[in-house]
Amino acid sequence: MLKQRKNNVEPPPEECPINECLSVIGGAWTPNIIWYLSAQPRRFSELRNDIHGISPKVLTDRLKKLESDGVVHREVMSTSPPSVEYSLTELGKELKPAIDAIVDVGKRLKDIKE
């Protein structure tokens, strides 16, 4: 998403800072990842099972992006077999209200469509 402002297009001067947030939570699958992590820390394969249909490539892509955005923390557990635990950072937890609000209207939109 957000291909706008690609070239030398001047950014809008005074707009709502909504895109900063959507660039974080906007990708396909991304909301689901945050959703599951908000409940509890989870390992890679747990997320893979939780989020039915996501490919490992996309999952790592999203997790790396979220980590670089500072909303997800990645911790390697030195066990055998190795496992990696993902969790939301404090910053990531601040996304919760927005996610909840979106879920809220999402439910209503879904009800209306059916």
Place this chain on the structure above:
Amino acid sequence: MLKQRKNNVEPPPEECPINECLSVIGGAWTPNIIWYLSAQPRRFSELRNDIHGISPKVLTDRLKKLESDGVVHREVMSTSPPSVEYSLTELGKELKPAIDAIVDVGKRLKDIKE
């Protein structure tokens, strides 16, 4: 956004209904359009000026999509020169809390980045 479930991929069985909402507000520019319309009804060219950098094609695309989603109302004013007024429907106004929540964290993310 949301290219997932393109082919014969089975949709996730039990997920948060967030995508129903993001498919409405998720496109580039879309949040801004809703943002400006939530303040007051606006005409095509007003939106074009408000949202600096959007092309007329994309603006009409988004408005048509939003209209078909039932969140935006389009009314042709029989004046000379002709003008068209866009406004949020009741359903569209229900998106406001979600937008506000997103704006809220958007501000914080922006502050942190700077």
Place this chain on the structure above:
DNA sequence: CTGTATCCTTGGCGATACTG
């Protein structure tokens, strides 16, 4: 003023196979 019509580019995502 309010859009349409074209053409083109891009990057997000899917699928699959492979690795430490």
Place this chain on the structure above:
DNA sequence: CAGTATCGCCAAGGATACAG
């Protein structure tokens, strides 16, 4: 278990010109 490596598709957007 937790990823990486490739390859390729294709719809969302950008640029620009034109139309009612």
